[in-house]
Amino acid sequence: MTRSRRILASLVAVVGTIGLLSAPGTARAEPYLAVQMGFKCAQCHVNPTGGGLRNIFGNAWAQTQLATRRLGPEDDLWNGMLGKYLAIGGNLRGNYATTRVPDQATTNGFDLQEARIYLDAAVIPNRLSIYLDERVGPGNAQEQEANVRLWLREGSVYLKAGQFYLPFGWRLEDDNAYVRQLSGINMQTPDRGVEIGLEQGQWSAQLSVSNGTAGGPEVDDGKQISTRVEYVPGNWRIGASATVNNADAGDRTGLGLFGGLHWREFALLGEVDYFDDDGLGSNGRKLLASFVEANWRVRQGHNVKLSYEWFEPDRDVDEDEQTRTSLLYEWSPFEFVQARFGFRYFHGIPQNDLQNRSEAFVQLHGYF
Amino acid sequence: MAPVNTSRRRARRAPALSTLALGIGTTLLASCTAGEGTGLDANGRPPGESGAGQPPPAAGANDFRAIQDTILTPICTACHAGASAPLGLRLDSANSYAALVNVASVQVSSLRRVLPGDPGNSYLVQKMEGRAAVGSRMPLGGPPLTQASIDLVRAWIAAGARPPATAQAPQKLLVVSSTIPATGEIAVQAVREITVVFNDAVDASLVGIGGAVQLIDERTGAAVALQSISVQPGNATVLKLRTAAVLAPGSYELQLRGQGSPALASVDGHVLDGDADGRAGGDFSAAFLVVPAPASGGSP
Numbered sequence: 001m002t003r004s005r006r007i008l009a010s011l012v013a014v015v016g017t018i019g020l021l022s023a024p025g026t027a028r029a030e031p032y033l034a035v036q037m038g039f040k041c042a043q044c045h046v047n048p049t050g051g052g053l054r055n056i057f058g059n060a061w062a063q064t065q066l067a068t069r070r071l072g073p074e075d076d077l078w079n080g081m082l083g084k085y086l087a088i089g090g091n092l093r094g095n096y097a098t099t100r101v102p103d104q105a106t107t108n109g110f111d112l113q114e115a116r117i118y119l120d121a122a123v124i125p126n127r128l129s130i131y132l133d134e135r136v137g138p139g140n141a142q143e144q145e146a147n148v149r150l151w152l153r154e155g156s157v158y159l160k161a162g163q164f165y166l167p168f169g170w171r172l173e174d175d176n177a178y179v180r181q182l183s184g185i186n187m188q189t190p191d192r193g194v195e196i197g198l199e200q201g202q203w204s205a206q207l208s209v210s211n212g213t214a215g216g217p218e219v220d221d222g223k224q225i226s227t228r229v230e231y232v233p234g235n236w237r238i239g240a241s242a243t244v245n246n247a248d249a250g251d252r253t254g255l256g257l258f259g260g261l262h263w264r265e266f267a268l269l270g271e272v273d274y275f276d277d278d279g280l281g282s283n284g285r286k287l288l289a290s291f292v293e294a295n296w297r298v299r300q301g302h303n304v305k306l307s308y309e310w311f312e313p314d315r316d317v318d319e320d321e322q323t324r325t326s327l328l329y330e331w332s333p334f335e336f337v338q339a340r341f342g343f344r345y346f347h348g349i350p351q352n353d354l355q356n357r358s359e360a361f362v363q364l365h366g367y368f
Numbered sequence: 369m370a371p372v373n374t375s376r377r378r379a380r381r382a383p384a385l386s387t388l389a390l391g392i393g394t395t396l397l398a399s400c401t402a403g404e405g406t407g408l409d410a411n412g413r414p415p416g417e418s419g420a421g422q423p424p425p426a427a428g429a430n431d432f433r434a435i436q437d438t439i440l441t442p443i444c445t446a447c448h449a450g451a452s453a454p455l456g457l458r459l460d461s462a463n464s465y466a467a468l469v470n471v472a473s474v475q476v477s478s479l480r481r482v483l484p485g486d487p488g489n490s491y492l493v494q495k496m497e498g499r500a501a502v503g504s505r506m507p508l509g510g511p512p513l514t515q516a517s518i519d520l521v522r523a524w525i526a527a528g529a530r531p532p533a534t535a536q537a538p539q540k541l542l543v544v545s546s547t548i549p550a551t552g553e554i555a556v557q558a559v560r561e562i563t564v565v566f567n568d569a570v571d572a573s574l575v576g577i578g579g580a581v582q583l584i585d586e587r588t589g590a591a592v593a594l595q596s597i598s599v600q601p602g603n604a605t606v607l608k609l610r611t612a613a614v615l616a617p618g619s620y621e622l623q624l625r626g627q628g629s630p631a632l633a634s635v636d637g638h639v640l641d642g643d644a645d646g647r648a649g650g651d652f653s654a655a656f657l658v659v660p661a662p663a664s665g666g667s668p
Contacts, residue, residue, distance in 0.1 A: 099511035107511055114504070139502045142475065176509035184452035188508065216456025216474050224452070247451035249458060277450040280460065281417075290400065310400040313412060319403035320412040349405025349412050352442060357511065 031170045032295045032305070033066075035260035036267040038234040040204050041171070046087065046120045048158060048197050049206055049228075050171045051187065052133050052145065053089040053118035054080060062367070067332040068301025078336075078368060085125070089118040090368055092137075097361035102353045112138045113363070127151050144190050160195040160208075163215070167195065167206035167228035168241040169256045169271050170291075178289040178311040178324060179271050183243070183254055189214040191224065205229045212245040222246035236261040241273075250279025265297040281314075288312040303330040322348040322355055338365040411442045431524040431545050431565060432532045436461050439517050443507050457481075468492060469529050475502040484529040487522040487550070496521065519548055523565065526550025541641040541648055542634040543567050545605075547622060549656040556661050562609040562622060568634040569604035577630040583609060586619040586655070604635065615658045624652040 031050070034041060041050030044058030054062060056079045063070060063077050072078075080087045092115040098108035115137035121130045133145035147162030165171070168185040180186040193210025205228065212224030223246060230239035241256035258271035271291045278284040293307040305328040312321050328342040340363040348355025409415055440459045448459040455474045458467055468482040473491040482490045491500060496513050498505030505512060523546035524530075530545075548563040549555045562583060575581055575597050583592040593612040600606035609622075625631050626642030627649045633639045643650030 101511060104514065111505075135503070138504055139500060142502050181447055184447065184450065184454065189452075189454050212452060213456040214452050214454045216454075219456060245451045249451050249463070252451035275450075279450045279458070282462075317408070317412070317414065319406045320408055321401070321403040323400070323402045347402040349403050349408060351405050351408070351410045352412060354442060354511075355402075355412075359511075 030173055031260070032267045032269055032293065032303075035237065035269060036262050036295070036297065038232070038262065040199065040230075040232050042199055042204070046118075046129070046131065047145075047149075047164075048199055048204070049165065049167050051165065052116075053087060053120050053131070055087075056080065059089075059368075063335040066301070067335045067337075068299075069334055071334045080368070085122050087118075087120045087122070091116045092366045093363055095361055095363045097359060099357055099359045101357040104353065114138070116144070126154050144187070156198065156200050158197045158199075160197065161193075163190045163192045164195060164208075165190050166208055166210060166224070166226045166243070167197075168226055168243055168254070169228070169239075169258050169273060170269060172291075177291055177307075178309045178322075179256075179273050179291045182273055182275055182287055182289040182311065183256070184214055185226070185243070191215060192218075193223070202231055202233050203229070204232065212247055220248040222248065222251075230258075235263070247279070250277060250284065252277045252279060267295040267297075269293045269295075285313070286315040288315065301332040304328070305330060320349060322346065336366060336368050338367070339363070340365060411437070431520060431527070432465060432530065435521055435524055436464060436532070439513065439521070440464050443510065443513070447508070465531050469531075476500070482525055482529050485526060485552075487525040487553075490525050493518065493521060493525065523548050523550055523563075526553060541567075541646070542570065542632065542638045543641050543644065544624065544652050544654075547654045549654075551654040551656065553656045555656060555658050558661070559615045559658050560611050560613070562611075564607040564609070564622070564624065566605045566607065566634070568636070568638065570599060570607055571633050571635050571637075572599040572604065574630050574632055575599060575607060580625045580630045580632055581607070581609065582623045583611065584621045584623060586621055592620065617658050617660050619655060619657055621653050621655045626650045626652060 033039075034043070034050070037043070042048040044054055044061060045051060046053040046055050059080045060077050063072070080089050082088055093113040095111045095113050096109070097111065098106060100106045114135060117132075117134050117136055119132040119134070122128070123130065127150065129149045131145060131147055131149060132143065135142045135144050143163065145162075145164050147160050147164045149158055149160045151158045165187065166185045168183050169179055172180055172186070174180065175186040175188050191210035191212065191214055193208055195206055195208035197206040198204070207227045208225070210224045210226070211218045212222060213219065224243060226241070226243040228239065228241045230237060236259070238259040239257075241254070241258065243252075243254045245252040252275065254273060254275040256271060256273040258269075260267065260269040262268075269292070273289050275287045276284065277287065280287075289309065289311045291307065291309045293305060296304045296306075298304060305326070307324075307326045307328075309324040309326075310321065311323070314320060324344060324346050326342060326344045328340055330338060330340050332338045340361075342359075342361050342363070344359045344361075346355055346357050346359075350356065403412070405412065407414070409417070441461060444459040447454055448457050450458070453459070457474075458464070469480075469484065471481050473479045473481050476491060479489060479491040479494075481492050487493045494500040495503070495506040496518050498512070507513070527544075527546040527550065543566065545565045545567050547565070549559065581597050583594065584590070585592050592615070595610045595612045597607070597609050600608060624640060624642055626640035631639050631649070639648040640652060641648055641650060642652030
């Protein structure tokens with residue numbers, strides 16, 4: 001198959017799979033949970049663009065619907081509120097992983113992937129909040145998100161300023177997914193700027209202007225403009241993203257299409273992103289990445305996730321594509337705890353061992 | 369009633385349509401496979417562009433090209449490239465040297481990303497070794513770099529973090545690019561092997577001649593017994609010394625003769641510039657310290 005046919009196939013695949021819909025949904029968090037529930041991100045998260053601190057509904061749902069069973073008393077749910085104005089939450093992920101690279105010794109070890117604390121001070125309830133996402137481990141503390149959010153129209157139009165994750169595509173938990181690496185927009189790369197957002201009925205939209213340095217110091221006059229629009233009628237959704245980073249190092253333009261659908265106990269997510277980066281190589285490069293993820297909710301508290309990713313690092317070079325296939329089993333035995341068992345297989349050009357590695361991991365995820 | 373009927377029809381049709389969509393999507397995506405790599409180098413680039421797979425650095429070069437070709441380009445630039453590189457750190461070949469050497473870290477501003485001569489206090493090394501004050505080990509989410517790769521970076525920094533060869537004037541001299549252990553390094557592991565990297569292929573017939581290559585125990589002033597001195601097969605820029613026994617704690621000095629007879633020289637006959645004065649001749653020396661390993665625990 002030629003490169004152009006592969007690109008076309010990737011585009012058609014995503015458009016095809018998100019273009020159809022089905023029946024009512026059940027429960028879950030992370031993007032696939034939103035797809036399964038037919039929710040927008042703001043339904044469960046303080047941040048309208050998703051991720052980070054869960055709101056009262058999100059906390060209640062996580063304790064009663066996400067886990068296999070509940071250990072705590074039924075009539076005493078954690079709601080994250082420390083008094084009337086201050087909400088707190090957190091995440092901690094610890095891993096044991098083993099990696100096999102061809103012609104190299106197998107490596108394995110325990111690792112603290114990250115520990116985060118979230119704080120939201122609603123100094124004027126439902127109108128003005130100050131939000132912090134502090135990474136407290138491994139190593140010293142480092143702010144990820146730190147911004148003030150003002151609802152210009154309560155519940156529908158907001159303005160955010162400070163440091164935050166830029167709006168683009170699916171906000172995946174996996175920062176190493178090809179679509180998140182290619183865009184350079186993930187949970188490790190906040191940027192500084194302002195964002196205006198709209199939450200209106202079945203629509204959700206954001207527009208941001210930022211330094212375009214992914215958290216680094218500003219080094220030129222250029223700025224990055226990013227936008228994301230999503231339509232969420234219920235059992236399916238579709239969205240589009242765009243970003244332009246005007247920098248002395250070379251302009252970078254990205255376009256993305258993403259979506260999801262839910263049918264019975266299955267949730268399917270897809271995304272395809274195209275980037276044109278003048279700062280890569282001597283003549284710039286055009287890159288493409290796609291992502292498809294299928295989730296099967298075996299029963300409450302048990303989820304099987306299968307994903308397939310494809311990355312084209314340079315459209316002008318043939319036979320350099322890479323793929324990444326992941327199979328995960330996620331088990332939430334009781335509230336606030338999730339165990340994940342996963343296997344990832346990377347496939348790339350045969351002369352690069354790292355592009356043909358495999359990984360197996362176990363992760364314990366605690367959250368509140 | 370009409371809306372109800374429409375809704376029921378839609379509900380009946382939805383599972384079939386979803387299954388069809390899933391099948392089409394899966395089939396098409398499955399056709400998006402990995403490349404065969406035909407005609408590309410190890411970094412997936414056209415031959416000659418990235419340097420991977422090319423012969424080892426030539427005369428006048430140093431180790432940075434090897435670092436670029438084996439670590440930065442194939443691994444780090446998966447994220448650290450382009451206008452939106454994390455923390456503004458671009459590690460592609462056109463930008464990496466300028467972004468690293470003597471540039472303050474964004475995460476720990478009191479440290480330089482690369483502090484020439486001091487690998488232990490270079491933030492790049494700390495991130496690769498997973499002991500940085502802030503954030504995760506790099507590469508993020510990927511397998512740790514091999515110790516050989518980290519040693520390559522350490523040796524380059526210890527030797528002064530010199531720029532890639534293309535930025536230097538071509539020289540017709542044999543010089544030492546780096547040593548492991550490096551000059552001034554405090555080695556805590558069991559040292560039995562000393563590595564010397566030259567900028568050019570060294571004449572193997574000269575290395576074994578008495579006195580050309582010596583390791584001196586500074587406590588006694590005597591030469592340490594060596595099991596072997598050999599040029600690495602397939603890469604004549606690398607010289608390896610293997611001691612007869614693990615080095616006891618103490619101070620040692622590696623000596624390479626660049627004057628008198630025998631003096632080390634390249635295969636092209638260029639005599640070692642050991643004292644780095646830009647002229648052929650002069651002895652080279654590198655002193656390092658071996659200390660006992662901690663009894664238990666300790667840093668990874």
